[in-house]
Amino acid sequence: MTIASRPRLLRGLRLLPILSLVFAAPALWPAHAADEPAVQPAPPPAAVPIDPAPWIYAGSDIPRDAGWQFGTLPNGLRFAVRNNGVPPGQVAIRVRIDAGSLVEEDSERGFAHLLEHLSFRGSIYMADGDAKRVWQRFGATFGSDNNAETTPTHTAYKLDLPNISGANLDEAMQYLSGMIRAPRITDTTLAAERGVVLAELRESSGPQARVGEAINEHLFSGQRLSVRAPIGTIATLDGARAAAVQAFHDRWYRPENTVVIISGDGSPDNFAALVARHFGDWTGKGTAATAPDFGKPDAAAGRARTVVEPGQPLVMTLARLRPYQSRIDTIANTEQLYLDFIATSLINRRLETRARSGGSFLVASAQQEDVSRSADVTTLTIIPAGDDWAAALRDVRGVIGDAVARKPSQADIDRELNEMEAFLLKELQNAQNEPGARLADDFVQSVDRHEVVTTPAGQVSMFAGVRKIATPDRMWQVTKRVFGAGVERLAIASPTPIAGGEPGLLAALDTAVAADASARLTRRTASIADLPKLGKPGTITGESRVPGLLASRLQLSNGVTVLVSDNEIEPDKVRVNVRFGNGFRGVAPTADSLIWTGQYAVIASGIGRFGQNEIDQMTNGRQIQLNFDIDDDAYEMSAESKPADLADQLRLMATKIAKPNWDPAPVERLKIGMLTGLEARDATPAAILDADLQGWLRGGDPRWTAPDRSAIMALTPAKFRAFWEPQLANGPIEVQIFGDLTGIDYRKVIARTFGALPARSGGAVADGGTLTGLGAANAPRAVYHNGDANQAAALIAWPTGGGLESIAEPRQLDVLAAVFNDRLFDKLRAELGASYSPIVQSQWPTAFPSGGYFLVGSMVAPADVDKFYAIAGAITADLVANPVSDDELVRARKPISEQITRASTGNVFWMYLLEGATRDPRVVRAALSLEDDTAGVSAGQVQALAQRYFTDDRKWQTTILPKPAGSPTTAAE
Numbered sequence: 001m002t003i004a005s006r007p008r009l010l011r012g013l014r015l016l017p018i019l020s021l022v023f024a025a026p027a028l029w030p031a032h033a034a035d036e037p038a039v040q041p042a043p044p045p046a047a048v049p050i051d052p053a054p055w056i057y058a059g060s061d062i063p064r065d066a067g068w069q070f071g072t073l074p075n076g077l078r079f080a081v082r083n084n085g086v087p088p089g090q091v092a093i094r095v096r097i098d099a100g101s102l103v104e105e106d107s108e109r110g111f112a113h114l115l116e117h118l119s120f121r122g123s124i125y126m127a128d129g130d131a132k133r134v135w136q137r138f139g140a141t142f143g144s145d146n147n148a149e150t151t152p153t154h155t156a157y158k159l160d161l162p163n164i165s166g167a168n169l170d171e172a173m174q175y176l177s178g179m180i181r182a183p184r185i186t187d188t189t190l191a192a193e194r195g196v197v198l199a200e201l202r203e204s205s206g207p208q209a210r211v212g213e214a215i216n217e218h219l220f221s222g223q224r225l226s227v228r229a230p231i232g233t234i235a236t237l238d239g240a241r242a243a244a245v246q247a248f249h250d251r252w253y254r255p256e257n258t259v260v261i262i263s264g265d266g267s268p269d270n271f272a273a274l275v276a277r278h279f280g281d282w283t284g285k286g287t288a289a290t291a292p293d294f295g296k297p298d299a300a301a302g303r304a305r306t307v308v309e310p311g312q313p314l315v316m317t318l319a320r321l322r323p324y325q326s327r328i329d330t331i332a333n334t335e336q337l338y339l340d341f342i343a344t345s346l347i348n349r350r351l352e353t354r355a356r357s358g359g360s361f362l363v364a365s366a367q368q369e370d371v372s373r374s375a376d377v378t379t380l381t382i383i384p385a386g387d388d389w390a391a392a393l394r395d396v397r398g399v400i401g402d403a404v405a406r407k408p409s410q411a412d413i414d415r416e417l418n419e420m421e422a423f424l425l426k427e428l429q430n431a432q433n434e435p436g437a438r439l440a441d442d443f444v445q446s447v448d449r450h451e452v453v454t455t456p457a458g459q460v461s462m463f464a465g466v467r468k469i470a471t472p473d474r475m476w477q478v479t480k481r482v483f484g485a486g487v488e489r490l491a492i493a494s495p496t497p498i499a500g501g502e503p504g505l506l507a508a509l510d511t512a513v514a515a516d517a518s519a520r521l522t523r524r525t526a527s528i529a530d531l532p533k534l535g536k537p538g539t540i541t542g543e544s545r546v547p548g549l550l551a552s553r554l555q556l557s558n559g560v561t562v563l564v565s566d567n568e569i570e571p572d573k574v575r576v577n578v579r580f581g582n583g584f585r586g587v588a589p590t591a592d593s594l595i596w597t598g599q600y601a602v603i604a605s606g607i608g609r610f611g612q613n614e615i616d617q618m619t620n621g622r623q624i625q626l627n628f629d630i631d632d633d634a635y636e637m638s639a640e641s642k643p644a645d646l647a648d649q650l651r652l653m654a655t656k657i658a659k660p661n662w663d664p665a666p667v668e669r670l671k672i673g674m675l676t677g678l679e680a681r682d683a684t685p686a687a688i689l690d691a692d693l694q695g696w697l698r699g700g701d702p703r704w705t706a707p708d709r710s711a712i713m714a715l716t717p718a719k720f721r722a723f724w725e726p727q728l729a730n731g732p733i734e735v736q737i738f739g740d741l742t743g744i745d746y747r748k749v750i751a752r753t754f755g756a757l758p759a760r761s762g763g764a765v766a767d768g769g770t771l772t773g774l775g776a777a778n779a780p781r782a783v784y785h786n787g788d789a790n791q792a793a794a795l796i797a798w799p800t801g802g803g804l805e806s807i808a809e810p811r812q813l814d815v816l817a818a819v820f821n822d823r824l825f826d827k828l829r830a831e832l833g834a835s836y837s838p839i840v841q842s843q844w845p846t847a848f849p850s851g852g853y854f855l856v857g858s859m860v861a862p863a864d865v866d867k868f869y870a871i872a873g874a875i876t877a878d879l880v881a882n883p884v885s886d887d888e889l890v891r892a893r894k895p896i897s898e899q900i901t902r903a904s905t906g907n908v909f910w911m912y913l914l915e916g917a918t919r920d921p922r923v924v925r926a927a928l929s930l931e932d933d934t935a936g937v938s939a940g941q942v943q944a945l946a947q948r949y950f951t952d953d954r955k956w957q958t959t960i961l962p963k964p965a966g967s968p969t970t971a972a973e
């Protein structure tokens with residue numbers, strides 16, 4: 001079975017972000033217009049017999065999910081359909097083809113991905129270039145509601161249709177079947193799409209991609225996976241011809257290789273009938289292909305590899321590879337998967353504990369998985385805390401050596417079991433709110449991994465068996481297999497050549513290390529009851545209903561305000577968001593700001609006398625979280641909890657504000673981490689945008705400007721505390737509690753936690769309450785990156801506004817942005833062959849009276865920069881001069897409206913919209929008007945905004961270009 005908890009539980013360890021080393025080519029769809037043959041009519045209805053056997057469960061004893069209805073058509077196509085009303089009116093469709101980059105011949109590298117692009121240009125039922133417009137008219141947002149992916153093992157098409165009716169769904173299935181069965185593969189369409197894919201290859205290339213490719217080649221040496229990145233190569237893409245791509249389609253796009261999944265608000269019988277109607281008469285062309293042998297790890301290949309990539313951080317990958325084994329997915333197999341995950345979790349916790357205390361490595365994390373049906377791989381990714389990679393490797397190996405040499409304690413095992421059980425119980429409690437799209441996506445992954453699906457109740461039931469067998473002896477054996485068996489590989493990526501080269505790596509790898517038990521967790525236990533005591537409980541001095549909403553506003557005696565919505569939208573779940581202080585508004589733009597240190601170090605620095613490890617113990621096995629974010633007008637701590645944990649959840653949050661610890665270790669770790677990644681900031685145009693764009697668009701305001709080396713070097717724990725202590729101690733507090741509060745005396749809980757805090761001053765916002773943003777236009781400027789010479793980015797922006805007074809205006813600007821993006825996307829692909837990188841967005845800060853912007857940009861080849869500006873200028877001029885057509889307005893406005901309708905069924909949506917509502921009644925009015933404001937946007941309003949804002953006297957323009965010899969890396973005229 002697919003254990004969806006694996007990545008989410010690993011994220012729960014709260015590691016610093018690490019460099020991604022596995023190349024994964026992105027995949028989106030183009031839309032071009034061209035002269036093509038006429039669209040063919042839909043096939044007539046045909047009665048097709050369906051074999052209803054639950055094919056995915058063949059040979060498996062795993063508890064079945066009765067919600068799925070199965071079928072196999074006479075042509076071999078399999079399907080799975082189910083009713084799911086979350087969100088109401090939506091139907092999620094997935095079509096999975098059992099062919100990815102691993103089935104390509106050497107001359108076909110990239111064909112699976114190229115074919116995915118061609119399938120969304122047009123088909124026998126859809127004129128070339130119409131796909132994007134067709135789906136927009138259905139209300140589907142391009143890139144999210146309609147998308148696709150090509151991996152080494154499959155190609156999967158995704159379509160989420162909102163507010164779908166029976167007739168529309170039938171039409172959509174016709175279009176989708178045509179894309180899969182008979183895409184338009186001609187020399188004309190291929191020539192156009194080749195440029196798009198080559199642009200995608202150019203944009204995805206760069207130092208990090210080269211590192212990933214080199215390490216992938218090393219780890220999977222001798223296997224197809226080592227040289228089968230889905231994006232392909234320039235040579236094979238240039239050499240692609242329509243006949244060859246059609247031949248690839250005919251070999252692999254066949255009914256017996258296809259699975260259709262539908263999960264949505266409708267009848268499974270109807271879904272099954274639609275699959276039979278639109279796919280039942282499909283027959284494959286020619287002889288079916290046989291999948292090649294993907295190979296197995298080659299023990300004779302080299303064990304060590306060095307990769308030198310200037311400007312990139314030093315990162316090591318230590319791996320153990322074992323042959324992939326295809327198994328029938330049974331309860332016993334599932335139990336083994338859980339045990340493997342627990343063994344990895346034990347190691348990750350020890351590695352993180354070691355890293356938190358300082359030492360030779362900044363981050364080290366382990367992962368075990370079957371990779372692309374090619375190998376069972378255990379990977380350790382290590383980022384040294386400095387240049388001494390040998391010490392980091394030695395220390396990580398010492399932690400692993402201890403785990404292999406000695407049994408874990410039952411207490412250690414139980415800690416990981418508790419974390420996993422808490423996750424599974426949360427999934428069970430949330431089962432009725434699981435979106436149909438996620439169920440469909442999980443099903444695709446299950447098919448890809450040759451696993452089955454089960455219910456959350458089935459997972460909980462099987463996990464009960466895992467608890468019985470997860471003994472120290474059993475876990476020790478699992479650990480020795482996961483971390484000690486298999487072909488060993490070591491790779492190091494470094495900005496400069498390492499001393500000794502690959503022989504030096506081998507020598508370090510072959511040097512015996514002592515088992516290091518220092519990272520084993522102590523047996524000490526801590527609980528929420530051990531936290532510092534808060535003050536005397538406060539009182540609720542006022543309570544009132546919020547007009548138009550299922551929510552109440554509470555006023556506490558100490559000035560804290562609370563917005564409560566007691567609802568059963570998500571049974572047995574409570575979401576909490578604590579907004580305190582003043583966020584960016586509380587920091588003067590002229591002051592030395594350490595606001596950039598908050599995302600990691602504020603929470604990691606602990607509470608009272610407890611550090612992060614002890615707090616992890618307090619929350620072990622419970623649905624208690626402590627997430628941190630920074631908003632324009634507040635700092636935020638958020639959590640997804642449950643009613644039984646609500647009291648302790650609120651106490652943890654309140655105590656964090658009232659009694660923070662100032663552990664210096666997280667500050668030092670953050671400092672080293674930022675210095676480690678500093679040189680990569682200008683490695684590509686995308687890296688520069690990630691680091692600098694927000695500061696640029698806010699007029700160089702230091703609150704949004706990334707710190708330079710001198711600022712990072714100047715960071716100390718004392719300075720960190722001096723900045724953050726008043727930020728935590730001052731400013732208003734607003735608490736949002738939305739969810740199932742049945743049987744909970746939440747008033748008492750609030751009074752004893754946030755009501756027990758001392759009254760707070762408002763905090764200084766006079767200086768920080770303004771945001772200059774973009775001002776009068778300056779001369780166009782160039783910024784230089786140190787990466788590949790074939791990469792550039794072009795950006796244009798205009799200042800707009802801010803605040804809540806004219807809240808309808810940003811909603812109109814969102815529609816203008818959708819129109820602009822649609823036109824820019826089509827033009828760039830048609831005229832420049834650019835891929836899917838246009839950036840068009842409107843940002844309107846409601847917490848500031850000004851500072852908003854309208855941004856237009858794209859990644860382009862350096863030679864195409866001027867063409868981009870010409871295209872963007874022509875679109876701008878036309879939007880100023882002419883109103884958009886009715887069809888274009890609908891295609892821009894409807895997907896936005898549908899997104900709002902779908903999101904409005906959940907608590908997360910309303911919590912976001914109502915931030916600040918207890919202190920400013922305009923927030924409620926703005927929230928309630930969102931749907932009508934968006935649906936009512938007119939062509940005249942769109943044109944009026946274009947005329948108002950798209951003026952040359954306020955236009956900001958920046959180009960990011962490859963650095964010429966001798967040029968600076970900072971902005972220059």
